[in-house]
Amino acid sequence: MTQPAITFDAVEKWYGTRDEPVHALAATDLAVAEAEFLVLLGPSGCGKTTLLRMIGGLIAPTSGEIAIEGRSLWRGGQRQAAALSDLGMVFQDANLFPWLSIEQNIALPLELKGVPKAQRAARAQELARLVGIQGFEKRWPRELSGGMRQRAAIARALSYDPRILLMDEPFGALDAMTREAMNLELQRIWLATRKTIVLVTHSIAEAVFLGDRIVLLSPRPGRIDMVVDVPFARPRAPDLQSTVEFQDIVRKLRHRLAEIS
Amino acid sequence: MAEAAPAQFRKRLVTMQGALPWITTPILLATLVLIWDSYVRLSGISPLILPRPGAVWSAWLEMLRDPRAWHHTWMTVYATLTGFTYATVIGVVLGVLIARIRWLEQTLNPFIVATQVIPKVALVPLFVLWFGFGITSKVIVAAVLAFFPILTNTAMGVKSIDEGHRDVMVSLNATRWQVFRRLELPSALPFIITGLEIGIVLAIIGAIVGEYLGGNAGLGHLLIARLNAFETDQMFAVLIHMSMLGFLFYFTIGALRRMLVPWHASARIRV
Numbered sequence A: 001m002t003q004p005a006i007t008f009d010a011v012e013k014w015y016g017t018r019d020e021p022v023h024a025l026a027a028t029d030l031a032v033a034e035a036e037f038l039v040l041l042g043p044s045g046c047g048k049t050t051l052l053r054m055i056g057g058l059i060a061p062t063s064g065e066i067a068i069e070g071r072s073l074w075r076g077g078q079r080q081a082a083a084l085s086d087l088g089m090v091f092q093d094a095n096l097f098p099w100l101s102i103e104q105n106i107a108l109p110l111e112l113k114g115v116p117k118a119q120r121a122a123r124a125q126e127l128a129r130l131v132g133i134q135g136f137e138k139r140w141p142r143e144l145s146g147g148m149r150q151r152a153a154i155a156r157a158l159s160y161d162p163r164i165l166l167m168d169e170p171f172g173a174l175d176a177m178t179r180e181a182m183n184l185e186l187q188r189i190w191l192a193t194r195k196t197i198v199l200v201t202h203s204i205a206e207a208v209f210l211g212d213r214i215v216l217l218s219p220r221p222g223r224i225d226m227v228v229d230v231p232f233a234r235p236r237a238p239d240l241q242s243t244v245e246f247q248d249i250v251r252k253l254r255h256r257l258a259e260i261s
Numbered sequence B: 001m002a003e004a005a006p007a008q009f010r011k012r013l014v015t016m017q018g019a020l021p022w023i024t025t026p027i028l029l030a031t032l033v034l035i036w037d038s039y040v041r042l043s044g045i046s047p048l049i050l051p052r053p054g055a056v057w058s059a060w061l062e063m064l065r066d067p068r069a070w071h072h073t074w075m076t077v078y079a080t081l082t083g084f085t086y087a088t089v090i091g092v093v094l095g096v097l098i099a100r101i102r103w104l105e106q107t108l109n110p111f112i113v114a115t116q117v118i119p120k121v122a123l124v125p126l127f128v129l130w131f132g133f134g135i136t137s138k139v140i141v142a143a144v145l146a147f148f149p150i151l152t153n154t155a156m157g158v159k160s161i162d163e164g165h166r167d168v169m170v171s172l173n174a175t176r177w178q179v180f181r182r183l184e185l186p187s188a189l190p191f192i193i194t195g196l197e198i199g200i201v202l203a204i205i206g207a208i209v210g211e212y213l214g215g216n217a218g219l220g221h222l223l224i225a226r227l228n229a230f231e232t233d234q235m236f237a238v239l240i241h242m243s244m245l246g247f248l249f250y251f252t253i254g255a256l257r258r259m260l261v262p263w264h265a266s267a268r269i270r271v
């Protein structure tokens, strides 16, 4: 048994606000295994984004310990950059830089890591094709639709092939057809690269289709309510969604979700 | 096929809109000149008070052939650009620092507000007293006037950087320098250029006002000299000359904007 990719040890988060502090996440233990596909599911405001941003080192926990591949993420209030070196993040908003072309946006992580220009461009082209926005490499972000921008953001996170991929509702802006195609694509990428993926979603079907494990969070304060293992073999085909076994898991999650919302 | 016609029509409309100023501006200008000329002719006003446009025009053409006029022009350009350069360097650096360092902003803010509120043109005699009648006092007046819009716009630009964009850089483990070079600078650039646009105009004003009050060089000095000699048509010529200079500087910054921030909405407005 190798060490987990991500561990949370009694991690708690309070947000200080103008009136009273918000208890966003109660003390939480969690371990995400190497090459696991973990899905975070839960009603709006239950702390999914908070949890993901803490993994990504964007916010510090109020108490508790976070480790990435065995390395502590925070030490003495300082973020440990080394722990984050192999981590890619897709945000709820695409967050593309408006002054960079789509191609330059996709290649930004490579640029920061000093990859030569020609190599960057080639990789960006390849990724644009992968996420289905080829032909738009030279455009400005504002010239793309919301869904296309989101796909460019996914390509950006994939560009330097990080071992850990964090995704916050990456497909929220996509239509049902594209979303299904992107789900299949993500599964394909995961099967090919065996990254550790933590994905936040609102869609129960998406969670069951993609996840090895689903962590259901309940709100006020956010905490883990239930963990569901998803037993289906890979690669999973879209038709899986109409099987009884699939529907059973979906139903179980939906009932629990209705109770805690 | 049915969509081709409206699309083509719209395209023609857009090109027409782009060309529109090239038609309207000369017409408007011609009308104004015509009104001016008619007024002078019909009211019988003395040409010493208001010369006819034709006289001003020939005075300007004569001025363009006069090497002494070009010397004065150069003095004004020199004072403007030197002052503007100082204002840009100090304004941008200080603006970035103020936006990033809380205590610095809090310390300097009262002074910045105070110096904003003081009518700076009223300080020009003081600068002449301190820095003499030479070019130095003009450079300083130009710099002081141009400095504040550059400072405040830079600070605002750095402060209004999108938090989501910052998150991207943090998640990519960017160094401080990378954050500055790849995020803060390009993000603030449209604001900085707006500051430069206001700053360059104020720098010319500063240089010319400085020349009004002291020394024997520059277009401001030339204008006062023509006024004192009652050569009103030549004074108007100097005025036109100054305005041309202003336009030239302003449009240079506009070109800079289209070159540096083509992605920004401001680059698509043409003024």
Ligand SMILES: Nc1ncnc2c1ncn2[C@@H]1O[C@H](COP(=O)(O)OP(=O)(O)OP(=O)(O)O)[C@@H](O)[C@H]1O
Binding pocket: A015, A016, A017, A022, A023, A024, A042, A043, A044, A045, A046, A047, A048, A049, A050, A051, A222
């Ligand atoms: N910066 C902040 N300051 C104060 N409170 C915050 C902040 N960010 C989040 N919260 C609060 O923390 C709780 C959890 O927020 P979070 O964004 O993690 O929810 P979420 O599960 O991602 O919701 P959604 O599904 O709508 O995106 C919410 O009650 C929210 O109001």
Ligand SMILES: [Mg+2]
Binding pocket: A048, A049, A050, A092, A168
């Ligand atoms: Mg969220």
